[in-house]
Amino acid sequence: MSVTETPTAYSGARKGEDKSFEGVWDTPTGLRKLSSVSHRVVGRRFIYTGFVFFLIAGVLALMVRTQLIVPGNTFLDLETYNQVFTMHGTLMMFLFAIPILEGFAVYLIPLMLGARDLIFPRLGQFGYYCYLFGGIIVLSSFLFDAAPDGGWFMYVPLSTKAHTPGLSADFWLIGITFAEIASVTAAVELITAILCARAPGMSLTKMPVFAWYILITAFMIAIGFPPLIIGSILLEAERLLALPFFDPMLGGDPLLWQHLFWLFGHPEVYIIFLPAAGMVATMLPTFVGKPLFGYGFAVAAVVTMGFISFGLWAHHMFATGLPILSLSLFSAASSMVAVPTAIQIFCFIATLASGRPRLTVPMLFILGFLSIFVIGGLTGVMLASVPFNWQAHDSYFVVAHLHYVLIGGMVFPLIGAFYYWAPHFTGRMMSERLGRWVFGLMFVGFNATFLLMHLTGLRGMPRRVATYAEGLGWDRLNMLSSIGSYILAAGIALFVFDFFRSRRHGPKAPRNPWGAGTLEWLYPPVAPGFNFHAIPPVESREPLWDQPELLEREAHEVDGVMHGIRDGRRETLGCDPVSGAPLYVLRLPHPTWIPMLAAAGLAILFGATLASAYWVCAVGGVIALAAFTLWAWEPSDSGVTRDAGMGHELPVNVVDKRAHMHVALVGTMLVLMALFASLIFGLLYLWNIRPDAAETVTRPGLVAAAVAVVAGIAVAVFGQFTRRTAVSDRNLGAMALSLLTAAAAVASAGALGLSLMPVDPWASALGATLWATGGFTGIVLFVLLYWALFNAARRLTRRTGPGQSMPDFNLATFAKGSGLMVVVAGAFFIAGAMGGVG
Amino acid sequence: MSDLTRQIVAIARPGLTWAVHFVAIYALISASCAARAMIGHPTLVIAGGAVTVVAVAACLWSVFAPPAGGSTDLRRAAVWGGLVFALACVANASALFLFQGCGG
Numbered sequence: 056m057s058v059t060e061t062p063t064a065y066s067g068a069r070k071g072e073d074k075s076f077e078g079v080w081d082t083p084t085g086l087r088k089l090s091s092v093s094h095r096v097v098g099r100r101f102i103y104t105g106f107v108f109f110l111i112a113g114v115l116a117l118m119v120r121t122q123l124i125v126p127g128n129t130f131l132d133l134e135t136y137n138q139v140f141t142m143h144g145t146l147m148m149f150l151f152a153i154p155i156l157e158g159f160a161v162y163l164i165p166l167m168l169g170a171r172d173l174i175f176p177r178l179g180q181f182g183y184y185c186y187l188f189g190g191i192i193v194l195s196s197f198l199f200d201a202a203p204d205g206g207w208f209m210y211v212p213l214s215t216k217a218h219t220p221g222l223s224a225d226f227w228l229i230g231i232t233f234a235e236i237a238s239v240t241a242a243v244e245l246i247t248a249i250l251c252a253r254a255p256g257m258s259l260t261k262m263p264v265f266a267w268y269i270l271i272t273a274f275m276i277a278i279g280f281p282p283l284i285i286g287s288i289l290l291e292a293e294r295l296l297a298l299p300f301f302d303p304m305l306g307g308d309p310l311l312w313q314h315l316f317w318l319f320g321h322p323e324v325y326i327i328f329l330p331a332a333g334m335v336a337t338m339l340p341t342f343v344g345k346p347l348f349g350y351g352f353a354v355a356a357v358v359t360m361g362f363i364s365f366g367l368w369a370h371h372m373f374a375t376g377l378p379i380l381s382l383s384l385f386s387a388a389s390s391m392v393a394v395p396t397a398i399q400i401f402c403f404i405a406t407l408a409s410g411r412p413r414l415t416v417p418m419l420f421i422l423g424f425l426s427i428f429v430i431g432g433l434t435g436v437m438l439a440s441v442p443f444n445w446q447a448h449d450s451y452f453v454v455a456h457l458h459y460v461l462i463g464g465m466v467f468p469l470i471g472a473f474y475y476w477a478p479h480f481t482g483r484m485m486s487e488r489l490g491r492w493v494f495g496l497m498f499v500g501f502n503a504t505f506l507l508m509h510l511t512g513l514r515g516m517p518r519r520v521a522t523y524a525e526g527l528g529w530d531r532l533n534m535l536s537s538i539g540s541y542i543l544a545a546g547i548a549l550f551v552f553d554f555f556r557s558r559r560h561g562p563k564a565p566r567n568p569w570g571a572g573t574l575e576w577l578y579p580p581v582a583p584g585f586n587f588h589a590i591p592p593v594e595s596r597e598p599l600w601d602q603p604e605l606l607e608r609e610a611h612e613v614d615g616v617m618h619g620i621r622d623g624r625r626e627t628l629g630c631d632p633v634s635g636a637p638l639y640v641l642r643l644p645h646p647t648w649i650p651m652l653a654a655a656g657l658a659i660l661f662g663a664t665l666a667s668a669y670w671v672c673a674v675g676g677v678i679a680l681a682a683f684t685l686w687a688w689e690p691s692d693s694g695v696t697r698d699a700g701m702g703h704e705l706p707v708n709v710v711d712k713r714a715h716m717h718v719a720l721v722g723t724m725l726v727l728m729a730l731f732a733s734l735i736f737g738l739l740y741l742w743n744i745r746p747d748a749a750e751t752v753t754r755p756g757l758v759a760a761a762v763a764v765v766a767g768i769a770v771a772v773f774g775q776f777t778r779r780t781a782v783s784d785r786n787l788g789a790m791a792l793s794l795l796t797a798a799a800a801v802a803s804a805g806a807l808g809l810s811l812m813p814v815d816p817w818a819s820a821l822g823a824t825l826w827a828t829g830g831f832t833g834i835v836l837f838v839l840l841y842w843a844l845f846n847a848a849r850r851l852t853r854r855t856g857p858g859q860s861m862p863d864f865n866l867a868t869f870a871k872g873s874g875l876m877v878v879v880a881g882a883f884f885i886a887g888a889m890g891g892v893g
Numbered sequence: 894m895s896d897l898t899r900q901i902v903a904i905a906r907p908g909l910t911w912a913v914h915f916v917a918i919y920a921l922i923s924a925s926c927a928a929r930a931m932i933g934h935p936t937l938v939i940a941g942g943a944v945t946v947v948a949v950a951a952c953l954w955s956v957f958a959p960p961a962g963g964s965t966d967l968r969r970a971a972v973w974g975g976l977v978f979a980l981a982c983v984a985n986a987s988a989l990f991l992f993q994g995c996g997g
Contacts, residue, residue, distance in 0.1 A: 258897060260964035351969030354904070358970070359977045362908040366915045366985075378926035379997035383988030384918055391981040398973070633897050743927045 070645045076620050080171070080585035083646050090646045092176035094165050097183050099480060101158025101241075104187060105151050110551070111194070112146035115139050117544055120504070124537035126525040136521035137204035138223075142197075144207030148323065149231050150190045152465060153276075156330040157241040159472060160269045162479070164245060166575035167263045169254025169593060171586045171617075171627040172643050174715045175244045177650045177686060182240035184654030189234025192662060196226035203227035206519065208320065209290070211301040211312045216294045225665055228291045233661045235280055242276035243722040245269055250632035251715040254574070255592040255616055255701075257635040263573050263596060264347055267354055268333025271361040272326055277722060279322035279365070281729035282736075286315030289737070289827060295664075298816055298823040300737070306748025307820030310375055311740055315733060317368035325364040327461060329357060331468040332399060335421050338475050339406050341571040342418045346597060348405035352398050359395035363388055373444045382441045389439030396432055400425065415569075416490030420471025423498050427463025431456060434509070449519075452512025458505045470497070470550060477557065478564030478580035485561055489553040496546030503539025507532045567606065572597025578610040589615030589700070590628050593635075614701075621697045628699070632713055639709035640699055642692040653682035687845065687862075694858030710782065710861050720865045724872040727835060731876050734828045738883060741821045752822045752887075756810040760884035763806035767877025769799040770839065774870020777843075781863030789863055790850040796870055797843035803877045804836040810884045825887070832873075832880045839873045842866055896963035903960050903971035907952040907978035914948035914982045917941075918989070926995035938989050945986040952979035 070079070082091050091097070118139050122131045131139060165173055173179055196202045201222045205214045214224040249270045253262065289300045290312060299305035301312050340347050347353060366388035373382055403425060412418055434456040438444050447453060470493070477485045511532045516523065523529055567576040576599060577587070588611040595601040605613055616637060617628050629641035659675030693708040708714065742749050773796040781789035807829045816826040846862050849855050855862075894902075918941055925937040932940075955975030959968045 258964075259901065260897065260967055349969075351964075351966035352973060354966065355970040355972075355974040355977070358904055358908055359974055359981075362911055362978070363981055365912070378922065378995040380922045380926055380988050380992060380995050381919070383992065383997075384915075384922060384985060387984035387987060388915065388981065391977075391984050394977050394980070398977075633901060634895065740923075743923055743929050743931075746929045 070624055074623060076588065077585065079620055079623060079625055079645075087646065089651065090180075090648045092172075092180045092644060092646055092650070094161050094173040094176065094179060097173075097176070097179040098158050098160075098162025100183050101154050101161060101186070102480075104183075104190070105155030105158055108146045108150040108190060109155070110547075112143050112151060113544060113547060115143040115146070117540060119143060120537040120540040122521065123523075123533050125534065126523050126527075126530055128522055131521065133521045134204065137519075138197075138202035140519060141203045141206055141227075142193075145193065145203065145227065145231070147461075148207055148327075149234060150186075150193065152327045152461070153238050153323070154186055154234075155469065156272075156327065156465070157238065157245070159334070159469075159476075160245055160272075160330060161241065163476070163575055164248055164266060164269060165252070165627075166586055167573050168249065168252065168266060169257060169574055169587065169590045169628075170248065170252040171590070172625065173244055174248045174252050174627075174641065174643075175719065177644050177647060178240050178244050180647075181650035181654050182237035182244070184651050185240070185657065186234050186237035188654060188658035189230050189232075189237070189661075191230075192233060192658070192665070193226060193230035196223060196230075199226075201226055208313075208316055210316075211290065211293075211309045214290065214294075215301065216297075222665060225291065225294060228287045228294075229661050229665055232284055232287045232291075233657065235284055236657070238276055239280050239284075239726055242273040242280075243719055243726065245273040246277070246722045247715050247719040249273070251629055251713070251718050252627050252641060253593075253630045253635045254590050255628065255630070255635065255637050257593040257630070259633055259635070261593060261596050261635070263337065264350060264353055265333040265337045265573075267357055268329045268336065271357045272329045272333075273722075274725075275322050275326050275329075275361055275364070277725045278729045279319050279326060281319075281726060282315045282733040283319035285730055285733040285737070286312055286319075289315075289824075292823075292827070298826075299820050300823055300827075302820060305819050306741060306745045306751070307823075308741060308744060310372070311737055313372050313375065314368070314740065315737070317371045318365075318733070318736075320371065321368040322364045324457075324460060325360055328464040329360065331424075331465040331472075332357075334468045334472045334475075335403060335424060337573065338417050338471060339403060339421055340597070341475075341569050342413045342415055342421075343406055343410035344413075344570075345406065345410040346572075347402065348409055349402045350596070353402045356395040356399040356402070360392060360399075363392045363395065367392060370439060370444065373441055374448045386439055386441050390436060393432060393436050393439075400429060400432075415474075416485070416487055416494060417471040417475040417569075419491065419494040420467045420474070423494060424463055424467040424471070427459055427467060427498075427501065431459030431461075431463050435460060447512060449517055450512035451508045451516045451518060454518055455505045455508035455512060458501075458508075462501055462505070467497070470494075473550070473554065475569065476575075477554070477561075478568055479575070481554075481558045481561065482564055482581040483557050483561030484564050484568060485553050485557040489549060489556075493546050493550045493553065496542055496549060500539050500541070500543030500546055504536045504543055505539075507536050507539070511536065566610070567599060572600035574598055577605060577613070587613075587615065587617075589613060589618040591615040592701070616700045616703055618700050624692075629705075629709065629715060632718065637699065637703050637705060638711075638713060640697050640705050640707045641715060642708055649682050649686050653679050653686065656680075656682055684845070688849075688854075690854060691856070691859035691861065693861055694856050708861065710858065710864050714861065716861050716865055717868065720868050724868065727872065727876075731828075731831060731835075731879070734824065734831055735879070735883070737824045738821070738828060741824055745821070748819055749821050752819050752825075753813045753815065754888045755814055755825065755884040756812060757885060757888035759806045759810035759812075760881045760888055763803055763810060764878050764881035764885070766799050766803040766806055767874045767881060769874075770796060770803055770836075770877060771871045771874030773799050774839075774867040774874070777846075777863050777870075778860075778867035781860035784857050784860070786850055786855070789860070790847045793843045793847040793850070793863065793866070796866065797840045797847070800836040800840045800843065800870075800873070803874075804833045804840075807832060807877065807880060807884070810881070810888070825884070828880050828883070832876050835873050835876055839866075839869060842869065896960060897967070899960035900963045900967040900971060903955045904967065904974055907955050907971075907975040910948050910951040911978040911981050911985075914944060915985055917944045917948075918985045922989075922995075934994050941986050941989040945982055948982040949979045952976075952982060 203223045292298045301307045369385040370389045516529045564580045566579045625643040629639040656678030663671035696706045699705045777792040814822045816823040924931040955971045959971045
């Protein structure tokens with residue numbers, strides 16, 4: 056079944072005018088599959104790659120448990136043990152947990168929301184390759200005998216050049232920072248996809264609850280990851296350039312690293328937990344046969360957790376000597392987060408109580424999740440109490456707690472999710488019989504391993520010790536924990552076997568095999584290259600339950616908007632972010648190698664930094680910049696209208712604040728502001744806790760800082776005028792104003808640089824942080840400059856037609872954000888210049 | 894502004910209020926208890942108390958005056974979110990009133 060409309064006058068990119076609907080959406084085959092940008096392909100890649108990292112990290116965990124099975128064991132030497140537990144934590148937290156959940160979100164969100172793809176498919180491909188290359192960099196440290204050994208948190212001063220002189224910490228810092236690009240890009244992509252591409256009628260209240268969980272999680276990633284990215288860059292700069300951010304002798308503070316790390320690290324626990332809880336909230340109603348109890352309560356709980364989880368970071372630092380008042384503040388927030396968590400768990404329990412649950416394998420994993428996660432939550436409340444935390448700090452009690460939260464809260468729902476959504480990946484069902492064995496082995500093995508660790512910890516065994524003496528009361532507990540870990544591993548191994556077995560021998564999955572209510576089951580689960588021939592209007596949160604006509608016909612015969620293709624292009628429906636009303640036809644890119652090229656360029660840049668081959672870094676940077684330019688250069692699609700069916704005559708890629716490009720830019724600005732705020736936090740922190748050192752810093756230049764503030768305001772004003780002029784299609788005026796914006800950006804950067812000239816970044820941590828703040832603002836201004844010149848060049852070469860002002864529209868928002876950063880940075884420099892930094 | 898948009902604002906407002914309140918309390922404690930010791934304990938308590946009263950009021954706005962119309966579920970989300978955040982603001986500030994100084 057295919058429908059092709061006759062193309063009419065259209066200035067956008069020509070892609071597949073001679074093809075059918077299926078042809079336009081076809082996934083390339085052979086080697087060209089690597090150029091696919093489909094969310095189905097990219098999502099599966101994230102999931103499979105994440106699972107491979109999970110298996111590697113699991114083997115490392117088994118090595119740890121084998122080492123600890125008896126006292127005085129010599130299975131691993133001390134150095135190798137440190138490397139093994141560091142890499143276990145690193146792989147699990149950075150390269151497995153978040154990417155695999157993002158993979159599920161990338162795969163499922165468009166299907167659930169009634170979109171044909173994610174809104175930025177190229178960004179998805181780019182993010183995946185950044186993740187893959189970053190993961191390879193981290194893992195390759197084993198090949199160079201330079202595996203990181205400083206713990207997954209890479210605390211300073213242990214990780215500074217003085218105490219870790221080799222490349223091991225550099226592998227961690229560079230590889231993880233690179234891989235984190237994927238998380239941040241996926242966050243922006245998911246925020247935009249959820250807000251801007253939903254089926255007609257799917258208002259925020261009719262959105263599947265999974266989308267709420269992912270939306271909040273994506274916002275948390277956008278705000279939570281930047282502190283670690285900044286921390287990692289500062290630490291790498293200290294190691295590479297000897298800038299003293301964390302050196303107490305020069306006014307730095309090792310605790311600054313801990314603050315930046317845990318500002319990311321604690322929200323990360325919820326970033327991992329929330330998507331998994333969203334999976335539970337999606338699967339549970341299917342097996343109970345009733346909608347989720349208390350949708351409103353669940354939304355309130357998710358939003359509340361999203362916020363409060365940012366106020367917990369210092370409970371990882373209770374033993375570092377923070378003032379009692381600070382400890383109390385963080386203790387209060389740590390206790391309070393239990394309230395929304397409990398509300399959510401009660402929603403699940405009430406849903407269970409509202410019907411007769413079918414005890415399928417996914418359901419067993421949901422029950423496992425509930426029992427294990429509740430125990431983890433309760434020990435979390437114990438650890439939120441400062442006196443108990445001091446007693447249990449750095450003991451195996453904490454190891455038990457975090458595994459109860461993370462394995463119970465994430466791995467159990469994840470394995471349940473694999474059983475539930477496996478038909479999407481293989482077209483076949485996994486085995487119910489083997490699945491019950493998998494669950495039994497995992498549940499017994501998990502509790503044998505980690506329940507006992509509570510006792511081991513309360514008996515005083517510290518974390519991260521490679522061995523222990525006999526007769527301390529830890530011998531039998533460790534033995535049993537290690538045996539439990541082998542049982543847990545057997546469960547995982549059986550799951551992997553079942554997955555591969557089902558690919559060939561599993562029964563073929565029928566349409567909507569579980570009787571679910573969400574849209575991802577509209578089509579038979581033999582994955583085609585596309586999602587919806589026509590996007591059906593949605594009237595409830597469980598459309599497949601409440602709109603029987605959707606399942607009465609063959610999927611490709613279901614009525615809806617956007618039937619067929621226009622202009623031979625991939626497209627989906629753009630909607631109003633709140634009401635879900637159809638707003639525009641959203642054009643999507645076709646398969647391309649360019650994002651992969653950009654990621655490869657960045658991989659060269661990052662990898663060559665490790666090898667100190669700086670000219671190679673420059674080559675990598677140029678490749679990446681060229682790829683980004685090619686990415687952005689293609690003709691604009693906006694400026695025309697098309698018939699979308701069902702009475703909707705819609706513009707293509709509308710120029711509006713509600714447009715996906717603008718929403719994505721706002722998301723990106725959120726990330727940039729969080730990066731900038733992390734630097735400002737560093738400035739204020741060092742200034743406040745080391746007044747003695749701050750007094751020794753030379754004052755920044757006053758006049759230049761004042762000029763920077765004025766130029767920053769000019770950046771914002773010119774940017775806004777560029778938008779106005781461009782929207783009214785005044786080509787020459789828009790080009791001139793773009794150039795003025797570029798000139799103001801250059802003036803801002805120059806003035807900030809001049810203001811900083813008297814400050815020696817190597818002489819003090821505060822001076823180095825001032826330079827880092829100026830440097831970051833300079834990079835943002837460089838992007839603005841490049842963007843403004845790029846827009847001007849497009850207008851000069853007549854690549855921009857009437858109604859195609861989106862790049863200028865967005866430039867204004869970026870210019871306002873950049874201008875704000877310049878003004879804030881300039882204000883700090885002025886304060887330093889007038890009052891003296893000390 | 895549509896009913897739905899008002900409800901989204903009513904859900905987000907208590908969260909943003911809590912975030913601002915948390916930052917304010919943290920900043921006040923840092924101003925009082927770090928080496929620079931910019932403010933004394935009485936100032937900390939008075940300023941902390943003032944921002945807490947404002948913050949709790951802003952959170953309870955969503956509880957006692959949820960937007961009319963729109964979705965029942967989102968109204969419930971606004972009410973319960975507001976309540977939890979109001980409690981969280983009180984919890985943030987509680988130590989200021991329970992302890993006599995930075996050392997407890």
